[in-house]
Amino acid sequence: xxxxxxxxxxxxxxxxxxxxxxxxxxxxxxxxxxxxxxxxxxxxxxxxxxxxxxxxxxxxxxxxxxxxxxxxxxxxxxxxxxxxxxxxxxxxxxxxxxxxxxxxxxxxxxxxxxxxxxxxxxxxxxxxxxxxxxxxxxxxxxxxxxxxxxxxxxxxxxxxxxxxxxxxxxxxxxxxxxxxxxxxxxxxxxxxxxxxxxxxxxxxxxxxxxxxxxxxxxxxxxxxxxxxxxxxxxxxxxxxxxxxxxxxxxxxxxxxxxxxxxxxxxxxxxxxxxxxxxxxxxx
Amino acid sequence: xxxxxxxxxxxxxxxxxxxxxxxxxxxxxxxxxxxxxxxxxxxxxxxxxxxxxxxxxxxxxxxxxxxxxxxxxxxxxxxxxxxxxxxxxxxxxxxxxxxxxxxxxxxxxxxxxxxxxxxxxxxxxxxxxxxxxxxxxxxxxxxxxxxxxxxxxxxxxxxxxxxxxxxxxxxxxxxxxxxxxxxxxxxxxxxxxxxxxxxxxxxxxxxxxxxxxxxxxxxxxxxxxxxxxxxxxxxxxxxxxxxxxxxxxxxxxxxxxxxxxxxxxxxxxxxxxxxxxxxxxxxxxxxxxxxxxxxxxxxxxxxxxxx
Numbered sequence: 001x002x003x004x005x006x007x008x009x010x011x012x013x014x015x016x017x018x019x020x021x022x023x024x025x026x027x028x029x030x031x032x033x034x035x036x037x038x039x040x041x042x043x044x045x046x047x048x049x050x051x052x053x054x055x056x057x058x059x060x061x062x063x064x065x066x067x068x069x070x071x072x073x074x075x076x077x078x079x080x081x082x083x084x085x086x087x088x089x090x091x092x093x094x095x096x097x098x099x100x101x102x103x104x105x106x107x108x109x110x111x112x113x114x115x116x117x118x119x120x121x122x123x124x125x126x127x128x129x130x131x132x133x134x135x136x137x138x139x140x141x142x143x144x145x146x147x148x149x150x151x152x153x154x155x156x157x158x159x160x161x162x163x164x165x166x167x168x169x170x171x172x173x174x175x176x177x178x179x180x181x182x183x184x185x186x187x188x189x190x191x192x193x194x195x196x197x198x199x200x201x202x203x204x205x206x207x208x209x210x211x212x213x214x215x216x217x218x219x220x221x222x223x224x225x226x227x228x229x230x231x232x233x234x235x236x237x238x239x240x241x242x243x244x245x246x247x248x249x250x251x252x253x254x255x256x257x258x259x260x261x262x263x264x265x266x267x268x269x270x271x272x273x274x275x276x277x278x279x280x281x282x283x
Numbered sequence: 284x285x286x287x288x289x290x291x292x293x294x295x296x297x298x299x300x301x302x303x304x305x306x307x308x309x310x311x312x313x314x315x316x317x318x319x320x321x322x323x324x325x326x327x328x329x330x331x332x333x334x335x336x337x338x339x340x341x342x343x344x345x346x347x348x349x350x351x352x353x354x355x356x357x358x359x360x361x362x363x364x365x366x367x368x369x370x371x372x373x374x375x376x377x378x379x380x381x382x383x384x385x386x387x388x389x390x391x392x393x394x395x396x397x398x399x400x401x402x403x404x405x406x407x408x409x410x411x412x413x414x415x416x417x418x419x420x421x422x423x424x425x426x427x428x429x430x431x432x433x434x435x436x437x438x439x440x441x442x443x444x445x446x447x448x449x450x451x452x453x454x455x456x457x458x459x460x461x462x463x464x465x466x467x468x469x470x471x472x473x474x475x476x477x478x479x480x481x482x483x484x485x486x487x488x489x490x491x492x493x494x495x496x497x498x499x500x501x502x503x504x505x506x507x508x509x510x511x512x513x514x515x516x517x518x519x520x521x522x523x524x525x526x527x528x529x530x531x532x533x534x535x536x537x538x539x540x541x542x543x544x545x546x547x548x549x550x551x552x553x554x555x556x557x558x559x560x561x562x563x564x565x566x567x568x569x570x571x572x573x574x575x576x577x578x579x580x581x582x583x584x585x586x587x588x589x590x
Contacts, residue, residue, distance in 0.1 A: 178365075184355050
């Protein structure tokens with residue numbers, strides 16, 4: 001066996017082990033430790049924290065909310081992002097560059113500033129949109145936005161859209177423009193071309209975009225923290241609270257490990273599925 | 284009136300005239316090639332017939348009907364694209380079947396016709412493969428089958444063989460000609476390859492800078508080129524004493540135009556000579572019959588019969 005490649009990759013492996021594997025292993029060990037209000041963390045091996053998370057329906061509801069939001073966000077970004085990418089792909093310069101910047105815009109602004117912007121638009125009676133709609137007589141009371149799942153979904157769709165658009169756009173750029181002409185010449189209308197020719201070829205891009213968006217939405221922290229606050233917790237904000245407010249690290253560790261495991265399972269599974277389905281077709 | 288008639292067909296992009304008052308009649312069942320260098324307007328002409336490019340002026344009629352008012356999707360033409368433009372996410376059979384589905388042909392009839400057409404192009408056993416899993420030549424046949432299966436009134440071929448290697452291209456030329464004869468579809472081929480155009484066509488249209496320089500059978504265009512452009516584009520030619528003489532018509536003789544052999548290149552079935560004469564360099568092609576030929580530096584006399 002040749003040792004040189006292993007020796008050469010040793011520094012990177014050590015760094016990876018130091019900053020990823022060891023803290024992760026420590027987090028997993030932490031989940032089995034005991035914790036009390038006055039005694040703090042006790043390094044013992046018990047299943048109390050796991051029992052609590054699996055036994056209390058509060059955690060089930062919280063995980064349900066986390067993945068429901070992530071799923072809705074993923075579907076919405078695909079629904080809006082795929083057509084957006086298609087239109088972007090058909091644009092000519094300089095418009096393509098300008099609108100690419102518009103699409104990437106949300107990524108250029110701090111997540112806190114952006115989410116507070118949403119809060120200013122919709123928050124309470126004084127929010128700009130709510131005030132306008134109420135003065136026009138279209139709604140009687142303010143639309144609820146803060147501390148709602150809808151609010152979280154809207155803000156997350158906004159920030160995660162670029163990942164979907166770029167992913168679909170990359171797939172569309174590989175398309176041979178003549179293929180659409182070929183379908184037209186064979187008698188296909190423009191809707192049929194979109195549905196039967198363009199969409200199936202954009203599908204790998206949509207699916208890989210969906211995997212990215214889902215993972216980021218399920219583990220998002222700042223947006224749920226600002227919009228959901230303490231009233232509407234998701235996995236990441238709950239972990240944060242356990243670690244920094246309640247100081248029940250072992251319980252927070254269980255939630256963190258479960259979130260990681262579920263995400264890894266979903267992302268790897270989805271990726272497998274995509275690769276198996278499309279390896280043959282797109283090579 | 285011809286089956287397909289182009290009447291003063293013109294296309295300009297800004298101040299650039301891509302196709303300049305092209306008039307052409309194509310008879311039913313005929314194989315016509317648009318031949319010319321890149322930028323001569325041949326592809327633009329094809330795209331106007333297909334409906335992907337709107338003409339700036341002139342008319343296109345098919346069996347007397349105005350074709351320009353018909354949408355591309357309703358023209359019912361079979362097109363083979365240079366890149367083949369196969370649907371990568373569909374199997375060979377699905378690719379070929381697509382046009383029939385669009386026409387609303389019943390499933391049983393579709394299966395039958397897809398099978399027949401794939402057999403015609405010799406791909407019967409590849410029906411379940413994806414385009415990615417086929418060679419260039421096989422993909423080319425799928426594209427041809429997909430265009431033919433809808434029984435088009437006209438088959439348009441846009442440089443269909445240019446992505447194949449030389450040997451395969453020759454085989455496909457023969458096959459394409461046989462298939463076209465079998466099904467009898469009126470065919471228009473766009474190519475920059477004069478050999479391909481001459482091998483396949485009933486008539487060729489030699490195009491240059493947007494207009495037709497000559498329209499006629501390949502043999503006629505080669506033997507009696509209407510313009511110097513046609514003479515130089517269709518094979519090699521010499522301009523000796525103001526007349527155009529094909530290199531293969533010149534032979535070494537005891538008397539005639541005197542010169543010395545400058546270069547001699549052996550090309551298997553023939554020798555290619557460049558002879559320095561009082562009228563400049565003259566290219567001579569002689570069949571390789573196994574006899575000894577003049578060497579470089581030798582003094583020779585060139586003779587030819589005026590055509």
